[in-house]
Amino acid sequence: MTERCLEIRDLHVSVNTETGHKPILKGVDLTIRPGEVHAIMGPNGSGKSTLAYSIAGHPKYTITSGSVKLDGVELVGLSVDQRAKAGLFLAMQYPVEVSGVSVANFLRTAKTALDGQAPPLRGWASTVNDSLAKMQLDEEFAARSVNEGFSGGEKKRNEIVQLDVLNPKYAVLDETDSGLDIDALRVVSEGINRYTDQGDRGLLLITHYTRILRYVKPDFVHVFVDGRVVEAGGPELAESLEETGYERWLTARP
């Protein structure tokens, strides 16, 4: 029996650029067990989004070595949709606009793909509307093109609507709290907590601000610098970062 968890081992990742491969992740180790909340904090450009994208299988990033296992299933080498079907979800730092595809159609197509069968028509509309309402998005959003013309905050809330409807085993949220006003931050945090309150879901929260950690309580905080985790601790680590910043890890480097 393999233990259930999202297990990242010695992950090395390069980004494919016009000039060749540029190494970004330099050996990341992380284990997220069901029911745990992990926060990652780190300076701009340290590779946090690269971590999120490469786990999800974005074609721009190449995993040069290491492994990512979800409940024992190796994700490296799987297509993007297979990783989602294995139970992974990524809320994007910059959610993509898809013109002409409604939020409702998108959610239904995704749900159908994940479950292997279409959800019953009866009750589906109210499922979508309930999730929208919880994120304080008007019902009209169901008919709107995915993310098209959404404000920054609405896009982020729409990511949590998807989290709510699709209910994956493990979720990686990349700066979902950035760009939210005070009320929206609370609404989004409540959405995240509803997800984690199920007790058996794993959450990896990438953030720059301790603000959200007042609502979503992390079990572990990881400091991410230059493509790897340089320190891990409890919630108190986030508080100390607030005061001292990342200087001690940055200056420690040659």
Added chain:
Amino acid sequence: MATPTTNMSVSHLHPTGSLAIADHRLPSGKEEVWRFTPVMDLIDMFDPNTERGHLAPAVGGQSGITLGRLAVGQGPRGDALLPVDRAAAIAAQVDSADYLLIDQAVAAPIQLDITGHGIDQPTADHLVIEAKPYSSATVVLHYRGHARHIGNVEVIVGESAQLTVVSIQEWDRPAVHLGQHEALIGPGSNYRHITVSLGGDLVRLTNNVSYAGVGGEAQMLGVYFAQAGQHLEHRLFVDHNHPRGVSHVDYRGALQDRNSRSVWVGDVLIRPEAVGIETYEANKNLVLTDGCRVHAVPNLEIETGDIIGAGHSASTGRFDEEQLFYLMSRGISEAEARRLVVHGFFAAILNRISLPDVAETLMNRIDQELAFDKEIQS
């Protein structure tokens, strides 16, 4: 507010028409209007001495319409259409034109099925559609089968009439279809021209409108899907020759595979007398694979600044890998994600067409082609 860019009185982009075949020289491919077209494959189409047959339309059982025939020079044949190229001039000279007269409100779409039976027997037709004042109808021309066809469609939209003409090119390969669709828009009338080009090796339609008097609204919408070896060309010309007309042109096309080619040329001429008009034209292309060629050329000639508005845009974008990633990251397969994006791309036009049957024809066909392309690749 737009400002005048030229004081020429005749559009330099659009040739003046003539009924005489001899007035239209054999195209060499160097002419402005033929420069995108593989004219070498069309030599037979330009030969006036070729024996040509007739593709009799099968008309869906309709009341409220009259079918007839019109000889050369017999009105209203020739009231609207003056051929702008050699192929159109050849079709305009056929002995007997089909004539569809609408003189009341006809609710159900009038279906004209036009089926070719071979590429050995070239065909040429001239169809006249006349919507009498205050009448309303939707006419659907559906082209299928094999043919080397020149088909003109001459449309006279009477005062305050409401007419929609849909032309669906769903030919089998390797059909060739040339033609000029010309509409004369009556005052206060509402004309919608919709092209759906899917099949055939080569489709080249020149879709024109001009106005019979003050006011009148033209909407010209189009969708096309070009695949390996297909040449789909749409040339639009809106002649704002009277005050206070409105025109909206909106075409969208997707392309996939090697040697697929689309041409969209949108010419709008706002003559000095066309004060108070409003026009907008747009073309968007979605390139799904390598090897596709897109030509999108909007031209706006403004000879009076005294108008409500004029604008144009044309764009060509590659299939967006970020969209694909986003959809797939939610568990949606690549094929399904591509289908969603392509459907979404066409939705803006299909929603405006609001003819469910036409939308379904297009989407089913596109789904087949996308699936077929996937099979070839794997």
